[in-house]
Amino acid sequence: MKEIVINLAAQSLQLFENNDLLRHYSVSTAANGAGERVNSFQTPRGRHTIHTKIGANMPINTVFRGRQPTGEIYSPQLTNQQPDRDWILTRILWLAGCEPNKNQGGDVDTLSRHIYIHGTPDSTTLGIPSSHGCVRMANLEIVELFDLVETSVSVNIVEAE
Numbered sequence: 001m002k003e004i005v006i007n008l009a010a011q012s013l014q015l016f017e018n019n020d021l022l023r024h025y026s027v028s029t030a031a032n033g034a035g036e037r038v039n040s041f042q043t044p045r046g047r048h049t050i051h052t053k054i055g056a057n058m059p060i061n062t063v064f065r066g067r068q069p070t071g072e073i074y075s076p077q078l079t080n081q082q083p084d085r086d087w088i089l090t091r092i093l094w095l096a097g098c099e100p101n102k103n104q105g106g107d108v109d110t111l112s113r114h115i116y117i118h119g120t121p122d123s124t125t126l127g128i129p130s131s132h133g134c135v136r137m138a139n140l141e142i143v144e145l146f147d148l149v150e151t152s153v154s155v156n157i158v159e160a161e
Contacts, residue, residue, distance in 0.1 A: 028136040036108035051096035090119030
């Protein structure tokens with residue numbers, strides 16, 4: 001059985017299978033820290049699952065908006081044209097909370113907050129909190145992770161190492 005553990009303090013994502021570590025990745029979570037409330041721009045804590053996988057077989061650096069490919073392929077020129085855009089690239093693992101009133105339901109619902117594990121521009125510094133709530137990964141690494149997991153895989157987001 002596979003499980004993902006995202007450690008906010010370490011800014012890391014680990015993939016386990018039957019308690020054996022398969023992969024370890026550097027990530028970037030929310031600049032605003034941990035939290036579950038709608039519009040907090042924080043990364044939600046606790047037990048989640050992968051609700052939906054989006055972007056299978058799309059080219060590296062495919063740009064997504066509203067979970068749909070825009071037809072764009074990310075380039076530094078796009079950043080120059082739209083410097084404040086939050087780039088969601090390559091693949092999306094859309095998370096759903098599993099803990100009622102903590103990260104599921106009401107104004108703490110991870111799914112309706114559109115919290116993803118997704119690719120980010122290669123120029124993004126990983127290992128430091130800088131996202132708007134999602135978990136950012138290097139593009140080649142999100143492709144690898146995407147191919148290793150299925151929907152319903154457990155994702156546990158923890159604060160401490």
